[in-house]
Amino acid sequence: MKDVIFDEQKQTEKSSYNPDVLSCLANLSNDEVFTPPEVANAMLDMLPQEIFSDKNAKFFDPACKSGVFLREIAKRLLVGLEKEIPDLQERVTHIFKKQLFAIAITELTSLLSRRSVYCSKDASGKYSVTEFENPEGNIFYKPAKHLWINGKCLHCGASQKEYGEEQRQGLETHAYQFIHNAIPGELENMKFDVIIGNxxxxxxxxxxxxxxxxxxxxxxxxxxxxxxxxxxxxxxxxxxxxxxxxxxxxxxxxxxxxxxxxxxxxxxxxxxxxxxxxxxxxxxxxxxxxxxxxxxxxxxxxxxxxxxxxxxxxxxxxxYNQSTNIIEKIKDKTSENLCDLVSSVSPFGFGTSERGDTNKFDGCYSLYTSQGIFYIKKNKIKTNISLADSYKVMITRPISGNMEIPPFKVIALIKTLRPREVCTHTYLTIGSFKKEINTHNLEKYLNTRFLRFLLVQSLSGLDISKEKFRFVPLQDFTSSSDIDWTKSIPEIDTQLYKKYELSEEEIKFIESMIRPME
Structure with a gap:
């Protein structure tokens, strides 16, 4: 009897380390990540557990790679249906034929999944846990095609230049059946209780x-x-x-x-x-x-x-759960945010690769780039001419460092730009002032832990943009402000904490999340 494959307790004492092959596969790819068994089980734990005692419940993985979800579901069903279907082989046959279904994302993963779930890449073979009438069992795979319209796939948005048939000869097309109107007929009208996947x-x-x-x-x-x-x-x-x-x-x-x-x-x-x-x-x-x-x-x-x-x-x-109360306190005190002062992407119309002259000349404007400062004529500036002739603050658009493990820095560079100074797409600008002192005060504000913490609440990608400042309250950057901008950055942080009545616990959380700027 093949029930031994479902009992992970029956391992030989000779082996001191016997890793699950699916755990090893879990770090093969960054685009199509395999799921470790412990993660699959954590997801299954969220379901009402009585579903694993329902012989009519149907489970479906539409993006099957290793078969881990079906395999872990099968283990639970084997236990949950034991009283209703006492005979093991009858129970196995019922579960695998009537309850578990999947669409694999590639031909290779279809074979891997069948090997993992049925113990045989051929579900109709003698080594399968239960013999199906066809080699694929209930784990389906059939190559689908992109539907190209103006160089993009209508279903998934893939680029024809990257994924067209000419470019992908002998390679996977990544035209996944589930989202390309290619669901197998056996599944088309089936009602699923649980859809699960990665x-x-x-x-x-x-x-x-x-x-x-x-x-x-x-x-x-x-x-x-x-x-x-x-x-x-x-x-x-x-x-x-x-x-x-x-x-x-x-x-x-x-x-x-x-x-x-x-x-x-x-x-x-x-x-x-x-x-x-x-x-x-x-x-x-x-x-x-x-x-x-x-x-x-x-x-x-x-x-x-x-x-x-x-x-x-x-x-x-x-x-972050701790952030919601902080944001609510700030909203109660200040309704305006900093978004209105932040430029759109590429504030002066220069791409990241734009360069000018290496030497200054009469009437030139300074162009800040990722490779240093160059010099251009005024007529090269495509947008925001008035902003080019005012004081403003420049910040780097790409987020500084990782956003996974605090404390975060968030903004790599903060710098005041004077009139006749502009920048490329690498940067954003904030503010437009006639007086340089207002810009210096804004620059100090951007350096605070308080501001960068609130910026983090909107970040989830690689770049900073205008709308990411939605939780950052607008301040008065003149000398008559309720914030004394002549103080040091830590002292300004303290004033901001007091202004918004943050508790010691909230302040401690902010400072654990954000590190000081150098």
Whole structure:
């Protein structure tokens, strides 16, 4: 009898280290991350456990890679259905044929999944835990095709230059069946109780990794269309603040109040050892018939902070539970934020590669770039001519360092620009003043831990942008301000803490999250 494969307690005493092959596979890729068994089980723990005693319940993984979800579900069903179906082989046959279904994302992962779930890559073979009529069993895979319209796939947004048939000869096309209207006929009209998975995360646009477009949201939307009772997936957490086409997804996730549980890892390595995923990751339980607060857990350095949250309180999702009270205190005192003073991306119309002359000349403007200062004519400035002739503060647009493990720096460079000084797309500008002293006061404000902490609450990607300052209260940068800008940065922080009536515990949290600027 093949029941030995389901009993992980029956290991030989000769082996001192016997790692699960699925744990080893978990760090093979950064785009299509394999799920460790312990993470799969943590996700299954969120479901009502009586579902594993229901012989009619159907489970579906639409992005199967290693088969870990089906395998761990099978273990639970084998226990839960023991009384109703006492015969082991009968129980095994019922579970694998009637309850577990999947679509693999590639031909290779379909073979791997069948080997993991059925103990045989050929589900109809004699070594399979139960013999199917066909080699694929209930783990389906069939190559799908992109539908190109104006160089982009209508279904997933992939670039034809990157994923077209001519470019992908002999390679995977990444046209995933589940989101390309290619669901197998056997599954098309099936009603699933649970949809579970770890979908592919992104597709390259043909440029660098930073230019990749998210794709996991399309798997979640497609799963919701199938109207399961429960949906649980593990995905990147960058959707919290939207952007990159994720605004619609963020609104759907936050406003409908169907997220019953959300578990967040700012440092993805705490969930996927060996994987670096900017912005961290999360897994969730969506319930079709649920409407209410979300049981939210934020995990940092194995320390859990738990709260029940109304996810629709803000336009974006506030990641740290301790931050919500601080933001509310600030909103009670100040209604205006700093967004109105922040420039749009590429404030003067110069790309990151723009360069000018290396030597000054009469009437030139200084151009700040990532490679130093160059000099240009005024007629080269494409936008914001008046801003070019005023005092303003320049900050680097890319986030400084990682945003996974505090304390954070957040802003790499903060510098006052004088009239006739401009910058490339590498930077943003903040403010437009006639007096230099106002700019210096703003520069001090940007250096405070207080401001950079509030900026962090909106960050989930790689860059700082105008809307990320939504929680940063606007201050009076003149000499008549209620803040004494002549003081040192730490003293200004102290004034800001007092102004917004922050508690000692809240101040301690801010200063644990944000390190001083050099």
């Amino acid at each position: 979908p592919p995360y992104q597709l390259s646009t043909g440029g660098s990794k930073a230019q990749s477009v998210p794709i996991y949201d399309k798997f979640v939307f497609q799963a919701i269309k199938l109207k399961p009772r429960y949906l649980t997936m593990i995905i990147p957490a960058r959707w919290y603040a939207g952007g990159m086409g994720l605004d619609k997804f963020r609104k759907e996730m936050l406003s409908k109040n169907r997220l019953k549980t959300l578990v967040d890892f700012p440092n993805a390595e705490e969930c996927f050892p060996g994987i670096q995923l900017r912005g961290g990751c999360c897994y969730f339980l969506w319930e079709k018939d649920y409407s209410g607060k979300c049981h939210y857990t934020n995990i940092i350095d194995n320390s859990k902070n738990i709260s029940y949250r109304n996810l629709s309180d803000y336009e974006i999702f506030i990641r």
